Amino acid sequence: MNYLLIDDDTVFSSVLARMLVRRGDQVITATNTEEALARCDQSIHRVVLDLKLEQESGLLILQQLCALQPDIKVVILTGYSSISTAVEAIKLGAVNYLCKPAGVNEIIGAFESSAGNVTLEQAPLSVNRLEWEHIQRVLNENAGNISATARSLGMHRRTLQRKLQKRPVKN
Amino acid sequence: MNYLLIDDDTVFSSVLARMLVRRGDQVITATNTEEALARCDQSIHRVVLDLKLEQESGLLILQQLCALQPDIKVVILTGYSSISTAVEAIKLGAVNYLCKPAGVNEIIGAFESSAGNVTLEQAPLSVNRLEWEHIQRVLNENAGNISATARSLGMHRRTLQRKLQKRPVKN
DNA sequence: CAGTCTGTGTGGCAAATTGTCGCAATTGAT
DNA sequence: ATCAATTGCGACAATTTGCCACACAGACTG
Numbered sequence: 001m002n003y004l005l006i007d008d009d010t011v012f013s014s015v016l017a018r019m020l021v022r023r024g025d026q027v028i029t030a031t032n033t034e035e036a037l038a039r040c041d042q043s044i045h046r047v048v049l050d051l052k053l054e055q056e057s058g059l060l061i062l063q064q065l066c067a068l069q070p071d072i073k074v075v076i077l078t079g080y081s082s083i084s085t086a087v088e089a090i091k092l093g094a095v096n097y098l099c100k101p102a103g104v105n106e107i108i109g110a111f112e113s114s115a116g117n118v119t120l121e122q123a124p125l126s127v128n129r130l131e132w133e134h135i136q137r138v139l140n141e142n143a144g145n146i147s148a149t150a151r152s153l154g155m156h157r158r159t160l161q162r163k164l165q166k167r168p169v170k171n
Numbered sequence: 172m173n174y175l176l177i178d179d180d181t182v183f184s185s186v187l188a189r190m191l192v193r194r195g196d197q198v199i200t201a202t203n204t205e206e207a208l209a210r211c212d213q214s215i216h217r218v219v220l221d222l223k224l225e226q227e228s229g230l231l232i233l234q235q236l237c238a239l240q241p242d243i244k245v246v247i248l249t250g251y252s253s254i255s256t257a258v259e260a261i262k263l264g265a266v267n268y269l270c271k272p273a274g275v276n277e278i279i280g281a282f283e284s285s286a287g288n289v290t291l292e293q294a295p296l297s298v299n300r301l302e303w304e305h306i307q308r309v310l311n312e313n314a315g316n317i318s319a320t321a322r323s324l325g326m327h328r329r330t331l332q333r334k335l336q337k338r339p340v341k342n
Numbered sequence: 343c344a345g346t347c348t349g350t351g352t353g354g355c356a357a358a359t360t361g362t363c364g365c366a367a368t369t370g371a372t
Numbered sequence: 373a374t375c376a377a378t379t380g381c382g383a384c385a386a387t388t389t390g391c392c393a394c395a396c397a398g399a400c401t402g
Contacts, residue, residue, distance in 0.1 A: 079295055080294070080295060080296075081254060081296060081304070082254075083253075083257045083268060083270065086254045086257050086261075087257055087261055087267060087268050090257075090258055090261040090262060091261060096258060097254060097258050098308075099254065099296065099301060099304050101301070109312075113312075124308070124312070124323060124324065125305075126324055126325035126326070127302055127305065127306070127324050127325065127326055128325065129325075130301065130302070130305050131298055131301070131302065134295070134296075134298060134301050135298070137295070138295050141295070145348095145349075146349075146350070147348075147349055147350080148349090152294055152295060153295070153297055153298050154297035154298065154299065154300075155297070155298055155299075155389090155390095156389070156390055157350090158389080158390075158391075159388080159389055159390070161350080161351075161352090162388080162389085316378080317378075317379070317380095318377075318378055318379075319378090326360090327360070327361055327362075328378090328379085329360080329361070329362075329363095329380095329381085330359080330360055330361070332379080332380070332381085333359080333360080
């Protein structure tokens with residue numbers, strides 16, 4: 001499978017890319033609309049698209065990609081998910097829509113569930129793991145500011161502090 | 172316009188019906204799958220469907236309705252909304268997906284909305300919201316099997332049950 | 343410099359949530 | 373019919389949370 005990853009978070013993007021490559025897939029990345037459209041040719045089978053690129057709307061890219069390559073399969077993957085954008089994305093032709101702390105298995109599964117395949121044995125992240133990943137992501141977004149992160153996450157600062165202190169969160 | 176309202180909450184259903192009638196529309200109601208299918212004939216233009224009818228899956232009804240009357244427009248309206256069911260619903264042919272409570276205007280708008288302008292979120296999901304979405308997704312993957320979902324999520328079945336009883340957390 | 347914000351660690355305690363056990367009712371397959 | 377799995381729910385202890393209070397450190401300002 002040839003993947004195109006469109007995400008301005010290069011850290012996340014490269015991690016995902018590495019894992020896909022290890023599986024034996026071809027991966028190309030893009031960090032903005034221009035790159036994305038330029039690198040999306042017939043060789044691409046699957047696209048992982050972040051909805052929130054800089055200022056640009058991922059939904060717009062989605063439309064353009066679908067117009068360009070009708071056979072392409074696009075999965076939306078975003079940290080700023082909402083039901084309304086999910087609905088819109090599917091109507092525009094995406095095959096699935098995931099919230100961002102998502103494992104490779106889930107992402108691959110998101111492509112294949114639509115193909116009507118029988119689902120392979122794929123373990124989703126535990127709730128605790130998911131929570132941890134999400135917290136780290138938001139914390140990072142807020143430049144390590146605990147108070148702001150707690151507000152943004154709708155949780156008590158005290159609680160967030162306590163959660164951060166006990167890091168050992170294994171699956 | 173001829174509406175068919177499918178909802179086991181007769182209070183909500185009748186209120187909505189009254190408001191539609193006052194607008195000059197025809198309204199028929201149903202509270203379960205059987206009634207819904209029986210009352211869905213060519214005269215119906217629009218369906219408002221609650222996803223959580225007793226034990227029955229609204230998604231199943233959605234498929235049957237679409238198979239029966241391909242031209243019909245179905246809007247999902249549910250109190251237990253999640254991104255994964257929204258995605259499923261749209262893929263199965265619903266034209267929109269709303270969270271209860273929703274006003275008449277919103278509902279009518281949902282039928283008429285053309286593709287277009289949804290605003291991207293600017294704040295990340297709260298941890299609770301994210302947890303809810305994840306649970307719904309995995310639950311969906313496990314075909315509604317609570318025990319399996321709990322195992323898969325590394326949480327106690329009892330806890331999962333309790334979480335599912337509560338309504339989705341608003342961001 | 344004193345005064346005002348905002349962010350950070352910490353303690354304590356009531357309130358809420360979760361982990362566990364158990365049990366009856368259901369369901370599905372054999 | 374029978375066995376295994378699932379489910380809903382009550383009860384109770386173990387944890388975790390929400391929340392208040394305080395002390396301290398920078399940053400910024402008049």
